[in-house]
Amino acid sequence: DSGVTQTPKHLITATGQRVTLRCSPRSGDLSVYWYQQSLDQGLQFLIQYYNGEERAKGNILERFSAQQFPDLHSELNLSSLELGDSALYFCASSLGGYNEQFFGPGTRLTVL
Amino acid sequence: AQSVAQPEDQVNVAEGNPLTVKCTYSVSGNPYLFWYVQYPNRGLQFLLKYITGDNLVKGSYGFEAEFNKSQTSFHLKKPSALVSDSALYFCAVRDWDHGSGNTGKLIFGQGTTLQVKP
Numbered sequence: 001d002s003g004v005t006q007t008p009k010h011l012i013t014a015t016g017q018r019v020t021l022r023c024s025p026r027s028g029d030l031s032v033y034w035y036q037q038s039l040d041q042g043l044q045f046l047i048q049y050y051n052g053e054e055r056a057k058g059n060i061l062e063r064f065s066a067q068q069f070p071d072l073h074s075e076l077n078l079s080s081l082e083l084g085d086s087a088l089y090f091c092a093s094s095l096g097g098y099n100e101q102f103f104g105p106g107t108r109l110t111v112l
Numbered sequence: 113a114q115s116v117a118q119p120e121d122q123v124n125v126a127e128g129n130p131l132t133v134k135c136t137y138s139v140s141g142n143p144y145l146f147w148y149v150q151y152p153n154r155g156l157q158f159l160l161k162y163i164t165g166d167n168l169v170k171g172s173y174g175f176e177a178e179f180n181k182s183q184t185s186f187h188l189k190k191p192s193a194l195v196s197d198s199a200l201y202f203c204a205v206r207d208w209d210h211g212s213g214n215t216g217k218l219i220f221g222q223g224t225t226l227q228v229k230p
Contacts, residue, residue, distance in 0.1 A: 002155060031216055043202065043220040056207075056215040090155060094216065098163075098206075100146060101218060103155035 003027065004104035006091050012110045018079040021107045025072055025093030031055070032074040033094075033101055034066055038087040049074055050096070081111045114139045116205050118221035125193045126229055133188040133224045135203030144206035145186045146218065147177055151199045159201075162186060173197070193228045200225050 003026035011019055025032050034046040045058035049068035060066075063081075068074045078085060088108050092101035115138045125131045137143055144163055148156040160171025167179045177188045186203060200223045207217040 002157070004155075033216060033218075035218075042222050045207075045217045045219070048216045050216070056217045058217060092156075096216075098144070098216075100158045100161050101216075102158060103148075105155045 002102040002104065004091060004093050004102050006089075006104035006107050008107060009105065010108050010110075012112065013081060014112055015081055015083060017081050017111075018077065019081065019109065021076040021078070021089055021091075021109075023074045023076070023091030023093075023104060025074070025091075026102055029093035029095050029102075030072065031094045031096060031099075031101075032068055032072070033092040034060075034074070034076050035090045035092065035103075036087045037090060037106070041087075043090075046076070078109070083111050085109065086111045114205055114207050114219050116203050116219055116221040118201075118203055118224045120224050121222075122225045122227060124227045124229065127195050128192050131190050131193040131197070131226065131228070133201050133203075133226060135186045135188065135221060137184050137186060137203075137205050139205055143179075143184075143186075145177075145179065146204040146206075147171065147175070147186075147188050148202045148204060148220075149199045150202065150223075156202065159188070193226075195228050195230055198226055198228045 005024045030051045033048045046060045048056040066076045088106045090106045092103045094101045146161045147159040162179045170176045203221040204218040207215045
């Protein structure tokens with residue numbers, strides 16, 4: 001158990017809908033990262049927050065947004081969902097940007 | 113741009129034999145390298161990292177990795193494989209931004225499936 005929690009574990013929704021994925025980092029970790037894992041794209045970095053502020057951005061679609069709250073938990077919002085958004089979404093946390101990242105169990109999103 | 117390559121989709125090894133999972137990298141600046149393992153329907157687990165120092169890095173579950181700057185490689189090794197080591201292994205490098213230097217972003221290889229047969 002990495003200490004990073006993600007909810008929900010599974011999410012099934014329809015095209016055009018909006019969903020929110022939630023992540024609680026390990027106790028004491030200030031950085032939160034979001035990654036997408038799919039068969040065709042592999043593991044792709046989406047976005048990083050550090051102590052509430054956006055720190056780095058990957059190839060995150062404009063339909064996707066994220067935030068980190070004062071209690072350091074983070075949410076990833078996915079809107080206008082398309083079939084191609086079906087993937088595993090991982091949250092990871094670290095003490096800072098230079099430390100190893102610890103991954104949560106992931107949220108499996110299925111868009112029908 | 114930073115990149116990581118894992119040239120083998122799958123590695124097969126018999127239990128008790130040594131194993132090697134290959135990784136090569138291309139980075140600007142100093143490489144910060146990581147190995148992670150993913151079991152089915154689980155998140156990624158951190159195995160080990162190279163930041164600086166000794167070229168042989170020891171990690172969890174008996175794994176180690178050898179950093180080779182001249183060959184830009186960071187191969188994962190274990191002297192004696194176990195059936196329970198069968199999983200998907202990812203090599204990753206921390207990204208380098210020319211403005212701010214290292215970022216927190218990890219760039220992952222495509223992964224190598226390790227199959228250890230009894």
